[in-house]
Amino acid sequence: MKNLIFITLAIFTISLNAQNYQKAESLLNEVSSKVKSYDNMVIDFKYTLQNNAANVNQETRGDVSIKGEKYVLNLMGTTQMFDGKKIYTIIPEDEEINISTYVEEEENNITPSKMFTFYEEGYNYEMDAAQNLNGRKIQYVKLTPKDSNAEVKNILLGIDSQTKHIYNLIQTQDNNTKITITVKSFKTNQELAQNLFTFEEDRYEDFYINRLD
Template sequence: MNKMRKLVLVLVLGVFALNVNAQDSDKAKKLLEEVSTKVNSYRNIQIEFKYELNNKEANTKQESKGNVSLEGDKYLLNFLGFTKIYDTKKVYTIVPANEEVTISDVEEDENGLSPSQMLTFYKNGYTYAWDILQNVRGRKIQYIKLTPTDSESDIKSVLLGIDVKTKHIYNLIETGKNGTNTTLTVNSFKTNQPLSKTLFIFDESKYEDYYIDKND
């Protein structure tokens, strides 16, 4: 994104500039509502994604791939060497490298944005505005700029890229106040797949040799 902020203040335009901004906000809201409606219409969703983190000042760069299956609020996430399962009651974090499983309540889970919220997180806590339209390998990607309403947020802004044709989220580009840019790109988006009935069920018998922390 590299600070793609289209905040242009032209004093000569006066009230006209404010009207344009209002119209852009309405367009952004309409598109986001279409995305939300489309996402909520699916029985389940399976996503493969690429994660990139960059901070030039700290000379930090990280890339990884992951996948997530979603059904309602339930999810199964594979990312950064761990597996996380949420069955609507508990969150199970499985770390094979440490042979450890942590079982916790949702409110105790350290991840503030769960995969089930990933596609609709923007509905609360942000103002939004129409941004640039890009052609990505033949796909028209319209960006909506989100700005946190909480001035204490660590997030400076978020660009949400939406495929104009499918109304699916293509990518999410977050800029932190500390200069860190995080990009999540959807490589594969499948819907209404035949899922195992046990996909979102944690089977403790499979982890008899693991240390299980139940946080009781």
């Protein structure tokens, strides 16, 4: 009798977990589909880095323009541009530019162009808490890396239940450092300059250019 109860509970638990996974997958697919329908996105965001043990608490603002895989990111006084082949990191304070070839197999970070689709591979996911924030219902999905050796412990992806846009991303690392990206402005299908994703070297005549490969 005890074995029967145990088996019944086990089946019930598996069923609930499967339903939870399916709900999370369905919501993430809606987000991905919505994002891929846009020609481009222009996003202003708040970036927060916290580690209580190390007494670190940093907050800054940034912005990013995305079109397909290409992007231009402005954060912490640095501009990073990806033209589809190479990554250009422009540091005005040091008058330095680093140029490297993008290798997808080696890119484990959540890049701007992957921010809305990174979860499609390498993660298990489940529905988490729902919160009302500034009059918006935000549904969180918890993502856990399938790789047990990953530096990331988990990621909470906050999704606006009405628009199906990402509201924020909370990444917790193994050393308990927490990185939070909160979207402050989300614009789509904007008129972008034709050369926005083109690196024009002659604009940086006084800069040291470091070609990393």
